[in-house]
Amino acid sequence: MNREYAVVKAGGSDPVILFSTPGFTAEQTIEKISLSDGAELWISGTYSSETDNAALLKQLRELEDANRAKEAFLSSMSHDIRTPMNAIIGMTALARRHIDEKQKVADSLSKIETASAHLLSLINEVLDMSRINSGRMVIADEAFSLSDLLHDTLTIVRPQAEQKNHAFIFSTGSIIAESLYGDVLRLRQIFVNIINNAIKYTNDGGRIEVTVSEEPHEDRCMLVFTCRDNGVGMTPEFLEKIYDPFERANTTTNSRIEGTGLGMSIVRRLVEAMAGTIHIESEPGAGTLVTISIPLRSEELQISTAALNGKKLLVIENDPELKNTYQTYLDEFHIAHRIVASDSEAVEAMTEAEFRSEPFSGVILGNTIESRAGVFDIAAYFRKAYPGMPLILVSSADWDKIEYRAVRSGIDHYIPVPFFRKTLINGLNSAFLAQEAGIATPESVDLSGRHILLAEDNLINREIAKEILSATNAVIDTAENGEEAVSLYMQSAEGAYDLILMDIQMPVMNGYDATAAIRSSGRKDAGTILIFAMTANTFAEDIAKAREAGMNGHIAKPLDIPKLMNTLRQIMR
Secondary structure, three states, X not given: OOOOEEEEEEOOOOOEEEEEOOOOOOOOEEEEEEOOXXXXXXXXXXXXXXXXHHHHHHHHHHHHHXXXXXXXXXXXXXXXXXXHXXXXXXXXXXXXXXXXOHHXXXXXXXXXXXXXXXXXXXXHHHHHHHHHHHOOOOOOOEEEEHHHHHHHHXXXXXXXXXHOOOEEEEEEOOOOOOEEEEOHHHHHHHHHHHHXXXXXXXXXXXXXXXXXXXXXXXXXXXXEEEEEEOOOOOOHHHHHOOOOOOOOOOOOOOXXXXXXXXXXXXXXXXXXXXXXXXXXXXXXXXXXXXXXXXXXXXXXXXXOOHHHOOOEEEEEOOOHHHHHHHHHHXXXXXXXXXXXXXXXXXXXXXXXXXXXXXXXXXXXXXXXXXXXXXXXXXXXXXXXXXXXXXEEEEEOOOHHHHHHHHHHHOOOEEEEXXXXXXXXXXXXXXXXHHHHHOOOOOOOOOXXXXXXXXXXXXXXXXXXXXXXXXXXXXXXXXXXXXXXXXXXXXXXXXXXXXXXXXXXXXXXXXXXXXXHHHHOOOOOOOOOOEEXXXXXOOOXXXXXXXXXXXXXXXXXXXXXXXXXXXXXXXXXX
Protein backbone atom coordinates (compact mmCIF):
# COMPACT_ATOMS: atom_id res chain seq x y z
CA MET A 1 0.00 0.00 0.00
CA ASN A 2 1.32 3.43 -0.93
CA ARG A 3 1.71 6.04 1.82
CA GLU A 4 3.80 8.56 -0.07
CA TYR A 5 2.53 12.13 0.21
CA ALA A 6 3.49 15.80 0.13
CA VAL A 7 1.98 18.84 1.75
CA VAL A 8 2.02 22.03 -0.31
CA LYS A 9 1.11 25.48 1.00
CA ALA A 10 -0.27 27.89 -1.61
CA GLY A 11 -1.81 31.34 -1.61
CA GLY A 12 -0.32 34.83 -1.73
CA SER A 13 2.98 33.48 -3.07
CA ASP A 14 4.45 30.63 -5.06
CA PRO A 15 3.53 27.18 -3.72
CA VAL A 16 5.90 25.89 -1.05
CA ILE A 17 6.36 22.21 -0.17
CA LEU A 18 6.18 22.06 3.63
CA PHE A 19 7.19 18.41 3.82
CA SER A 20 7.04 15.19 1.82
CA THR A 21 7.90 11.55 2.34
CA PRO A 22 11.16 10.30 0.79
CA GLY A 23 9.44 8.25 -1.93
CA PHE A 24 6.81 10.78 -2.96
CA THR A 25 5.92 10.64 -6.66
CA ALA A 26 2.12 11.06 -6.87
CA GLU A 27 0.42 14.28 -7.90
CA GLN A 28 -3.11 13.35 -6.92
CA THR A 29 -4.98 15.93 -4.75
CA ILE A 30 -6.63 14.25 -1.80
CA GLU A 31 -7.64 17.13 0.50
CA LYS A 32 -7.57 20.91 0.70
CA ILE A 33 -7.48 22.91 3.97
CA SER A 34 -8.03 26.67 4.12
CA LEU A 35 -5.80 28.41 6.63
CA SER A 36 -6.62 31.44 8.75
CA ASP A 37 -4.26 33.68 6.76
CA GLY A 38 -6.02 32.94 3.48
CA ALA A 39 -3.48 30.42 2.29
CA GLU A 40 -4.37 26.83 1.45
CA LEU A 41 -2.81 23.45 2.26
CA TRP A 42 -3.01 20.87 -0.54
CA ILE A 43 -2.33 17.28 0.43
CA SER A 44 -1.05 15.24 -2.51
CA GLY A 45 -0.26 11.56 -2.56
CA THR A 46 -1.83 8.12 -2.33
CA TYR A 47 -3.28 6.48 0.78
CA SER A 48 -4.58 3.05 1.73
CA SER A 49 -7.64 4.07 3.73
CA GLU A 50 -9.77 6.87 5.12
CA THR A 51 -8.04 6.26 8.46
CA ASP A 52 -4.75 7.33 6.93
CA ASN A 53 -6.36 10.46 5.52
CA ALA A 54 -7.95 11.35 8.87
CA ALA A 55 -4.64 10.88 10.67
CA LEU A 56 -2.87 13.11 8.18
CA LEU A 57 -5.57 15.76 8.41
CA LYS A 58 -5.27 15.70 12.19
CA GLN A 59 -1.50 16.21 11.92
CA LEU A 60 -2.00 19.09 9.50
CA ARG A 61 -4.49 20.84 11.74
CA GLU A 62 -2.09 20.45 14.66
CA LEU A 63 0.61 21.92 12.45
CA GLU A 64 -1.62 24.88 11.65
CA ASP A 65 -2.39 25.40 15.34
CA ALA A 66 1.33 25.32 16.12
CA ASN A 67 2.05 27.80 13.34
CA ARG A 68 -0.67 30.13 14.59
CA ALA A 69 0.76 29.93 18.11
CA LYS A 70 4.24 30.73 16.81
CA GLU A 71 2.94 33.67 14.80
CA ALA A 72 1.14 34.99 17.88
CA PHE A 73 4.32 34.44 19.88
CA LEU A 74 6.44 36.43 17.41
CA SER A 75 3.89 39.24 17.41
CA SER A 76 3.78 39.30 21.22
CA MET A 77 7.55 39.05 21.55
CA SER A 78 7.99 41.98 19.19
CA HIS A 79 5.84 44.04 21.55
CA ASP A 80 7.35 42.65 24.74
CA ILE A 81 10.94 43.20 23.65
CA ARG A 82 10.24 46.69 22.35
CA THR A 83 8.57 47.71 25.63
CA PRO A 84 11.68 47.42 27.85
CA MET A 85 13.90 48.57 24.99
CA ASN A 86 11.83 51.75 24.66
CA ALA A 87 12.17 52.28 28.41
CA ILE A 88 15.94 51.80 28.27
CA ILE A 89 16.37 54.14 25.30
CA GLY A 90 13.92 56.74 26.62
CA MET A 91 15.30 56.79 30.16
CA THR A 92 18.87 57.01 28.83
CA ALA A 93 17.85 60.08 26.83
CA LEU A 94 16.19 61.61 29.90
CA ALA A 95 19.26 60.94 32.02
CA ARG A 96 21.45 62.70 29.47
CA ARG A 97 19.06 65.65 29.29
CA HIS A 98 19.04 66.04 33.09
CA ILE A 99 22.65 64.98 33.69
CA ASP A 100 23.12 67.66 36.39
CA GLU A 101 19.97 66.71 38.29
CA LYS A 102 21.01 63.84 40.54
CA GLN A 103 17.50 62.79 41.55
CA LYS A 104 16.19 62.54 37.98
CA VAL A 105 19.29 60.68 36.82
CA ALA A 106 18.97 58.22 39.73
CA ASP A 107 15.28 57.67 38.90
CA SER A 108 16.10 57.06 35.22
CA LEU A 109 18.88 54.62 36.12
CA SER A 110 16.55 52.70 38.42
CA LYS A 111 13.99 52.33 35.64
CA ILE A 112 16.69 51.32 33.15
CA GLU A 113 17.82 48.62 35.59
CA THR A 114 14.26 47.29 35.94
CA ALA A 115 13.65 47.29 32.18
CA SER A 116 17.02 45.61 31.54
CA ALA A 117 16.24 42.81 34.00
CA HIS A 118 12.87 42.22 32.30
CA LEU A 119 14.45 42.17 28.84
CA LEU A 120 17.11 39.73 30.03
CA SER A 121 14.45 37.38 31.43
CA LEU A 122 12.65 37.33 28.06
CA ILE A 123 15.88 36.53 26.22
CA ASN A 124 16.82 33.82 28.72
CA GLU A 125 13.49 32.04 28.28
CA VAL A 126 13.85 31.97 24.50
CA LEU A 127 17.42 30.65 24.82
CA ASP A 128 16.34 28.04 27.36
CA MET A 129 13.64 26.75 25.04
CA SER A 130 16.11 26.61 22.16
CA ARG A 131 18.56 24.59 24.22
CA ILE A 132 15.88 22.21 25.47
CA ASN A 133 14.56 21.58 21.95
CA SER A 134 18.06 21.00 20.59
CA GLY A 135 18.91 18.54 23.38
CA ARG A 136 21.72 20.74 24.71
CA MET A 137 20.18 21.32 28.14
CA VAL A 138 22.36 19.72 30.85
CA ILE A 139 21.08 19.31 34.41
CA ALA A 140 23.82 19.86 36.99
CA ASP A 141 24.29 17.64 40.04
CA GLU A 142 26.12 19.81 42.55
CA ALA A 143 25.87 20.36 46.29
CA PHE A 144 23.75 23.31 47.40
CA SER A 145 22.10 24.73 50.52
CA LEU A 146 18.30 24.53 50.64
CA SER A 147 18.27 27.59 52.88
CA ASP A 148 20.24 29.64 50.35
CA LEU A 149 18.01 28.44 47.49
CA LEU A 150 14.83 29.51 49.28
CA HIS A 151 16.30 32.82 50.45
CA ASP A 152 17.42 33.72 46.92
CA THR A 153 14.01 32.76 45.52
CA LEU A 154 12.12 34.87 48.05
CA THR A 155 14.46 37.81 47.53
CA ILE A 156 13.58 37.79 43.82
CA VAL A 157 9.79 37.43 44.10
CA ARG A 158 8.88 39.43 47.22
CA PRO A 159 9.27 42.90 45.63
CA GLN A 160 6.76 42.00 42.88
CA ALA A 161 4.30 40.69 45.46
CA GLU A 162 4.68 43.84 47.56
CA GLN A 163 4.18 46.02 44.48
CA LYS A 164 0.74 44.43 43.99
CA ASN A 165 -0.05 44.54 47.74
CA HIS A 166 -0.36 40.76 47.93
CA ALA A 167 -0.33 38.93 51.23
CA PHE A 168 2.73 36.72 50.65
CA ILE A 169 2.98 33.79 53.06
CA PHE A 170 5.96 31.46 53.02
CA SER A 171 6.30 28.41 55.25
CA THR A 172 8.33 25.22 55.50
CA GLY A 173 7.00 21.83 56.40
CA SER A 174 9.13 18.91 57.52
CA ILE A 175 12.74 19.43 56.41
CA ILE A 176 14.78 16.21 56.38
CA ALA A 177 17.93 17.37 54.65
CA GLU A 178 19.44 20.84 54.20
CA SER A 179 22.39 19.94 52.01
CA LEU A 180 21.14 18.61 48.68
CA TYR A 181 22.56 17.73 45.27
CA GLY A 182 21.00 19.02 42.07
CA ASP A 183 20.83 21.97 39.69
CA VAL A 184 20.22 24.86 42.06
CA LEU A 185 19.99 27.45 39.27
CA ARG A 186 17.27 25.47 37.48
CA LEU A 187 15.41 24.81 40.73
CA ARG A 188 15.38 28.53 41.46
CA GLN A 189 14.21 29.19 37.90
CA ILE A 190 11.31 26.77 38.41
CA PHE A 191 10.25 28.23 41.75
CA VAL A 192 10.54 31.85 40.61
CA ASN A 193 8.56 31.15 37.43
CA ILE A 194 5.69 29.53 39.32
CA ILE A 195 5.52 32.23 42.00
CA ASN A 196 5.77 35.04 39.45
CA ASN A 197 2.85 33.52 37.52
CA ALA A 198 0.81 33.47 40.72
CA ILE A 199 1.67 37.13 41.35
CA LYS A 200 0.89 38.19 37.76
CA TYR A 201 -2.44 36.40 37.55
CA THR A 202 -3.69 37.46 40.98
CA ASN A 203 -5.44 40.81 41.24
CA ASP A 204 -3.98 43.47 43.54
CA GLY A 205 -4.42 42.70 47.23
CA GLY A 206 -4.54 38.96 46.66
CA ARG A 207 -2.98 36.11 48.60
CA ILE A 208 -0.01 33.91 47.63
CA GLU A 209 0.94 30.92 49.81
CA VAL A 210 4.20 29.07 49.18
CA THR A 211 5.25 25.97 51.08
CA VAL A 212 8.42 23.89 50.80
CA SER A 213 8.76 20.53 52.52
CA GLU A 214 10.59 17.22 52.18
CA GLU A 215 9.49 13.60 52.23
CA PRO A 216 11.48 10.35 52.26
CA HIS A 217 11.74 8.83 48.78
CA GLU A 218 13.59 5.53 48.34
CA ASP A 219 17.28 6.43 48.68
CA ARG A 220 16.62 10.12 48.06
CA CYS A 221 14.81 13.09 49.52
CA MET A 222 11.63 14.31 47.79
CA LEU A 223 11.54 18.11 47.70
CA VAL A 224 7.89 19.23 47.53
CA PHE A 225 7.07 22.78 46.46
CA THR A 226 3.52 24.16 46.45
CA CYS A 227 2.22 27.57 45.40
CA ARG A 228 -1.43 28.50 45.97
CA ASP A 229 -3.05 31.77 44.91
CA ASN A 230 -6.57 33.21 44.90
CA GLY A 231 -6.13 34.70 41.45
CA VAL A 232 -8.14 34.56 38.24
CA GLY A 233 -7.60 30.84 37.72
CA MET A 234 -7.69 28.91 34.45
CA THR A 235 -10.32 27.16 32.39
CA PRO A 236 -10.15 23.38 31.83
CA GLU A 237 -9.54 24.11 28.13
CA PHE A 238 -6.47 26.24 28.84
CA LEU A 239 -5.15 23.76 31.43
CA GLU A 240 -4.99 21.17 28.64
CA LYS A 241 -2.52 23.31 26.68
CA ILE A 242 -0.74 25.19 29.48
CA TYR A 243 2.52 23.36 28.74
CA ASP A 244 2.39 24.09 25.01
CA PRO A 245 5.11 26.52 23.90
CA PHE A 246 4.01 30.10 23.17
CA GLU A 247 0.69 29.76 25.02
CA ARG A 248 -0.32 32.62 27.34
CA ALA A 249 -3.51 32.98 29.31
CA ASN A 250 -5.66 36.01 28.59
CA THR A 251 -8.17 37.08 31.20
CA THR A 252 -10.95 39.62 31.31
CA THR A 253 -9.31 41.31 34.29
CA ASN A 254 -5.79 41.26 32.96
CA SER A 255 -5.83 40.88 29.20
CA ARG A 256 -2.24 41.92 28.57
CA ILE A 257 0.27 39.78 30.46
CA GLU A 258 3.83 40.26 29.25
CA GLY A 259 6.08 37.26 28.71
CA THR A 260 7.15 34.71 26.15
CA GLY A 261 4.54 32.07 26.86
CA LEU A 262 7.43 29.63 27.22
CA GLY A 263 7.67 29.62 31.01
CA MET A 264 5.43 26.67 31.84
CA SER A 265 6.74 24.61 28.95
CA ILE A 266 10.28 25.18 30.25
CA VAL A 267 9.23 24.44 33.83
CA ARG A 268 7.67 21.08 32.94
CA ARG A 269 10.65 20.01 30.84
CA LEU A 270 13.07 20.97 33.61
CA VAL A 271 11.00 19.16 36.23
CA GLU A 272 10.83 16.04 34.07
CA ALA A 273 14.58 16.25 33.36
CA MET A 274 15.07 16.07 37.14
CA ALA A 275 12.77 12.99 37.32
CA GLY A 276 10.13 15.08 39.07
CA THR A 277 6.41 15.71 38.61
CA ILE A 278 4.22 18.82 38.32
CA HIS A 279 0.48 18.96 39.00
CA ILE A 280 -1.83 21.96 38.54
CA GLU A 281 -5.34 22.46 39.93
CA SER A 282 -7.26 25.58 38.91
CA GLU A 283 -10.73 27.02 38.49
CA PRO A 284 -11.73 30.31 36.89
CA GLY A 285 -12.16 32.89 39.63
CA ALA A 286 -11.04 30.48 42.36
CA GLY A 287 -7.25 30.55 41.97
CA THR A 288 -4.59 27.98 41.23
CA LEU A 289 -2.57 25.40 43.12
CA VAL A 290 0.73 24.16 41.67
CA THR A 291 2.52 21.19 43.26
CA ILE A 292 6.02 20.18 42.18
CA SER A 293 7.87 17.14 43.54
CA ILE A 294 11.53 16.50 42.72
CA PRO A 295 13.70 13.67 44.12
CA LEU A 296 17.20 14.85 45.09
CA ARG A 297 20.29 13.29 46.62
CA SER A 298 21.16 14.56 50.07
CA GLU A 299 24.03 14.39 52.50
CA GLU A 300 24.17 14.08 56.27
CA LEU A 301 24.26 17.32 58.22
CA GLN A 302 27.76 18.53 59.01
CA ILE A 303 27.30 20.87 61.98
CA SER A 304 30.10 22.48 63.99
CA THR A 305 29.55 23.90 67.48
CA ALA A 306 33.11 24.08 68.87
CA ALA A 307 33.20 27.88 68.95
CA LEU A 308 29.80 27.99 70.68
CA ASN A 309 30.82 26.00 73.75
CA GLY A 310 30.13 28.05 76.88
CA LYS A 311 28.55 30.89 74.90
CA LYS A 312 25.34 32.64 75.88
CA LEU A 313 23.27 34.39 73.22
CA LEU A 314 20.69 37.16 73.34
CA VAL A 315 18.08 36.77 70.58
CA ILE A 316 15.88 39.73 69.61
CA GLU A 317 12.91 38.36 67.68
CA ASN A 318 9.21 39.25 67.73
CA ASP A 319 7.85 36.69 65.25
CA PRO A 320 6.22 33.78 67.19
CA GLU A 321 7.15 31.13 64.62
CA LEU A 322 10.79 32.23 64.47
CA LYS A 323 10.92 32.38 68.27
CA ASN A 324 9.90 28.72 68.38
CA THR A 325 12.48 27.87 65.73
CA TYR A 326 15.29 29.54 67.69
CA GLN A 327 14.13 27.81 70.86
CA THR A 328 14.11 24.38 69.16
CA TYR A 329 17.49 24.62 67.46
CA LEU A 330 19.43 26.34 70.24
CA ASP A 331 18.06 23.91 72.85
CA GLU A 332 18.88 20.95 70.59
CA PHE A 333 22.55 21.96 70.56
CA HIS A 334 22.59 23.02 74.23
CA ILE A 335 23.39 26.68 73.50
CA ALA A 336 22.42 28.98 76.36
CA HIS A 337 20.18 31.82 75.23
CA ARG A 338 17.42 34.26 76.05
CA ILE A 339 14.80 35.50 73.57
CA VAL A 340 13.30 39.00 73.82
CA ALA A 341 10.93 40.83 71.47
CA SER A 342 12.17 44.43 71.42
CA ASP A 343 15.28 46.59 71.64
CA SER A 344 14.19 47.97 75.02
CA GLU A 345 13.87 44.43 76.43
CA ALA A 346 17.28 43.63 74.93
CA VAL A 347 18.95 46.60 76.66
CA GLU A 348 17.32 45.61 79.92
CA ALA A 349 18.44 41.99 79.53
CA MET A 350 22.04 43.04 78.75
CA THR A 351 22.16 45.34 81.78
CA GLU A 352 20.75 42.65 84.04
CA ALA A 353 23.22 40.06 82.75
CA GLU A 354 26.15 42.44 83.35
CA PHE A 355 24.92 43.13 86.89
CA ARG A 356 24.81 39.40 87.64
CA SER A 357 28.25 38.89 86.08
CA GLU A 358 26.67 36.53 83.54
CA PRO A 359 27.18 38.59 80.36
CA PHE A 360 25.94 37.56 76.95
CA SER A 361 28.55 36.42 74.44
CA GLY A 362 26.75 37.68 71.33
CA VAL A 363 23.51 39.18 70.00
CA ILE A 364 21.23 37.83 67.28
CA LEU A 365 19.28 40.61 65.57
CA GLY A 366 16.19 38.80 64.31
CA ASN A 367 14.07 39.18 61.21
CA THR A 368 11.23 40.92 63.08
CA ILE A 369 12.14 43.24 65.96
CA GLU A 370 9.50 45.18 67.87
CA SER A 371 11.25 48.53 67.99
CA ARG A 372 10.90 52.24 67.47
CA ALA A 373 14.41 52.35 66.07
CA GLY A 374 15.62 50.51 62.99
CA VAL A 375 17.71 47.35 63.24
CA PHE A 376 20.84 49.27 62.21
CA ASP A 377 20.33 51.79 65.02
CA ILE A 378 20.05 48.94 67.51
CA ALA A 379 23.20 47.35 66.10
CA ALA A 380 25.08 50.66 66.32
CA TYR A 381 24.04 51.03 69.97
CA PHE A 382 25.28 47.56 70.90
CA ARG A 383 28.48 47.99 68.90
CA LYS A 384 29.30 51.16 70.86
CA ALA A 385 28.29 49.72 74.23
CA TYR A 386 29.92 46.30 73.73
CA PRO A 387 32.79 46.76 71.21
CA GLY A 388 34.02 43.17 71.03
CA MET A 389 30.69 41.36 71.02
CA PRO A 390 29.60 39.58 67.80
CA LEU A 391 26.41 41.03 66.29
CA ILE A 392 24.68 38.53 63.97
CA LEU A 393 21.87 39.68 61.67
CA VAL A 394 19.36 36.96 60.81
CA SER A 395 17.11 38.42 58.13
CA SER A 396 15.12 37.85 54.96
CA ALA A 397 16.55 41.08 53.52
CA ASP A 398 18.80 40.97 50.46
CA TRP A 399 22.33 41.25 51.87
CA ASP A 400 23.65 42.88 48.72
CA LYS A 401 21.28 45.80 49.28
CA ILE A 402 21.85 46.28 53.01
CA GLU A 403 25.53 45.36 53.32
CA TYR A 404 26.85 48.94 53.41
CA ARG A 405 24.54 50.06 56.22
CA ALA A 406 24.92 46.79 58.11
CA VAL A 407 28.71 46.93 58.14
CA ARG A 408 28.74 50.59 59.15
CA SER A 409 26.39 49.85 62.06
CA GLY A 410 28.76 47.17 63.35
CA ILE A 411 27.08 43.94 62.25
CA ASP A 412 29.66 41.16 62.02
CA HIS A 413 27.79 38.33 60.38
CA TYR A 414 24.68 37.59 58.32
CA ILE A 415 22.43 34.50 58.23
CA PRO A 416 19.62 34.41 55.64
CA VAL A 417 15.99 33.59 56.38
CA PRO A 418 14.59 30.98 56.01
CA PHE A 419 17.15 29.06 58.04
CA PHE A 420 17.39 25.50 59.30
CA ARG A 421 19.62 23.72 61.83
CA LYS A 422 22.78 23.69 59.76
CA THR A 423 22.36 27.26 58.49
CA LEU A 424 21.80 28.71 61.94
CA ILE A 425 24.26 26.74 64.03
CA ASN A 426 27.12 26.78 61.51
CA GLY A 427 26.48 30.47 60.90
CA LEU A 428 26.71 31.26 64.60
CA ASN A 429 29.81 29.08 64.93
CA SER A 430 31.46 30.93 62.02
CA ALA A 431 30.69 34.29 63.62
CA PHE A 432 32.46 33.35 66.84
CA LEU A 433 35.36 31.76 64.97
CA ALA A 434 35.75 35.03 63.07
CA GLN A 435 35.71 36.96 66.35
CA GLU A 436 38.41 34.73 67.80
CA ALA A 437 40.52 35.27 64.68
CA GLY A 438 39.91 39.01 64.78
CA ILE A 439 38.10 39.01 61.41
CA ALA A 440 34.95 40.95 60.58
CA THR A 441 33.14 38.65 58.15
CA PRO A 442 31.22 41.14 55.99
CA GLU A 443 34.05 43.50 55.11
CA SER A 444 34.47 45.91 52.23
CA VAL A 445 36.29 44.56 49.20
CA ASP A 446 39.76 46.09 49.28
CA LEU A 447 42.18 44.44 46.86
CA SER A 448 45.00 46.95 47.28
CA GLY A 449 48.26 45.43 46.08
CA ARG A 450 46.46 42.80 43.99
CA HIS A 451 46.94 42.52 40.22
CA ILE A 452 44.09 41.44 37.89
CA LEU A 453 44.23 40.64 34.17
CA LEU A 454 40.94 41.24 32.36
CA ALA A 455 40.48 39.64 28.91
CA GLU A 456 37.46 41.10 27.11
CA ASP A 457 37.11 41.85 23.39
CA ASN A 458 34.09 44.17 23.57
CA LEU A 459 35.22 47.76 24.20
CA ILE A 460 32.16 48.85 26.19
CA ASN A 461 32.10 45.67 28.29
CA ARG A 462 35.83 46.04 28.93
CA GLU A 463 35.37 49.65 30.03
CA ILE A 464 32.48 48.74 32.35
CA ALA A 465 34.32 45.80 33.94
CA LYS A 466 37.51 47.81 34.42
CA GLU A 467 35.59 50.66 36.09
CA ILE A 468 33.86 48.24 38.47
CA LEU A 469 37.09 46.40 39.31
CA SER A 470 39.00 49.65 39.85
CA ALA A 471 36.76 50.35 42.86
CA THR A 472 38.57 47.52 44.68
CA ASN A 473 41.92 49.39 44.46
CA ALA A 474 43.44 46.50 42.49
CA VAL A 475 45.75 47.11 39.52
CA ILE A 476 43.88 46.17 36.33
CA ASP A 477 45.53 45.15 33.02
CA THR A 478 43.35 44.48 29.98
CA ALA A 479 43.60 42.29 26.89
CA GLU A 480 41.40 42.43 23.79
CA ASN A 481 41.56 38.70 22.99
CA GLY A 482 42.81 35.41 24.34
CA GLU A 483 46.13 35.55 22.50
CA GLU A 484 46.92 38.96 23.98
CA ALA A 485 45.95 37.69 27.46
CA VAL A 486 48.36 34.75 27.13
CA SER A 487 51.10 37.10 25.92
CA LEU A 488 50.65 39.50 28.87
CA TYR A 489 50.70 36.57 31.27
CA MET A 490 53.86 35.07 29.75
CA GLN A 491 55.65 38.44 29.75
CA SER A 492 54.86 39.07 33.43
CA ALA A 493 56.92 37.85 36.36
CA GLU A 494 55.77 34.62 37.99
CA GLY A 495 53.10 35.38 40.57
CA ALA A 496 52.56 38.90 39.21
CA TYR A 497 48.87 38.29 38.51
CA ASP A 498 46.54 37.22 41.32
CA LEU A 499 43.52 36.67 39.09
CA ILE A 500 42.64 36.41 35.40
CA LEU A 501 39.07 37.19 34.34
CA MET A 502 38.56 35.55 30.96
CA ASP A 503 35.78 36.18 28.47
CA ILE A 504 34.92 33.07 26.42
CA GLN A 505 33.93 34.25 22.95
CA MET A 506 36.87 36.34 21.71
CA PRO A 507 38.56 36.70 18.33
CA VAL A 508 42.02 35.29 17.51
CA MET A 509 41.93 32.97 20.54
CA ASN A 510 38.90 32.14 22.69
CA GLY A 511 38.87 31.95 26.47
CA TYR A 512 39.00 28.15 26.65
CA ASP A 513 42.09 27.95 24.43
CA ALA A 514 43.75 30.85 26.25
CA THR A 515 43.21 29.12 29.60
CA ALA A 516 44.60 25.85 28.24
CA ALA A 517 47.66 27.70 26.93
CA ILE A 518 48.29 29.31 30.32
CA ARG A 519 47.81 26.04 32.23
CA SER A 520 50.24 24.20 29.90
CA SER A 521 52.84 26.99 29.74
CA GLY A 522 55.21 25.26 32.18
CA ARG A 523 55.55 28.27 34.49
CA LYS A 524 55.57 27.61 38.23
CA ASP A 525 52.35 29.59 38.74
CA ALA A 526 50.59 28.07 35.70
CA GLY A 527 48.64 25.58 37.78
CA THR A 528 47.82 27.85 40.70
CA ILE A 529 46.87 31.22 39.21
CA LEU A 530 43.14 31.86 39.56
CA ILE A 531 41.31 31.99 36.22
CA PHE A 532 37.61 32.75 36.21
CA ALA A 533 35.32 32.78 33.18
CA MET A 534 33.46 36.08 32.95
CA THR A 535 30.92 35.43 30.23
CA ALA A 536 27.32 35.51 29.08
CA ASN A 537 27.51 31.72 28.54
CA THR A 538 25.72 30.83 31.78
CA PHE A 539 24.18 27.40 31.25
CA ALA A 540 25.25 24.38 33.30
CA GLU A 541 27.13 22.91 30.34
CA ASP A 542 29.00 26.21 29.88
CA ILE A 543 30.09 26.17 33.52
CA ALA A 544 31.18 22.54 33.17
CA LYS A 545 33.13 23.34 29.98
CA ALA A 546 34.91 26.21 31.76
CA ARG A 547 36.03 23.82 34.48
CA GLU A 548 37.18 21.26 31.95
CA ALA A 549 39.29 23.96 30.30
CA GLY A 550 41.08 24.57 33.61
CA MET A 551 39.14 27.53 34.98
CA ASN A 552 38.53 27.86 38.71
CA GLY A 553 35.04 29.32 38.48
CA HIS A 554 32.45 31.26 36.54
CA ILE A 555 31.10 34.83 36.78
CA ALA A 556 27.97 35.57 34.75
CA LYS A 557 27.36 38.54 32.50
CA PRO A 558 25.59 40.95 32.61
CA LEU A 559 27.64 41.68 35.71
CA ASP A 560 25.76 41.81 38.99
CA ILE A 561 28.06 44.16 40.91
CA PRO A 562 27.22 43.00 44.48
CA LYS A 563 27.59 39.35 43.47
CA LEU A 564 30.86 40.09 41.69
CA MET A 565 32.19 41.81 44.80
CA ASN A 566 31.12 38.89 46.99
CA THR A 567 32.88 36.50 44.63
CA LEU A 568 36.06 38.60 44.69
CA ARG A 569 35.90 38.70 48.48
CA GLN A 570 35.72 34.92 48.66
CA ILE A 571 38.41 34.06 46.11
CA MET A 572 40.92 36.79 46.98
CA ARG A 573 41.17 36.25 50.73
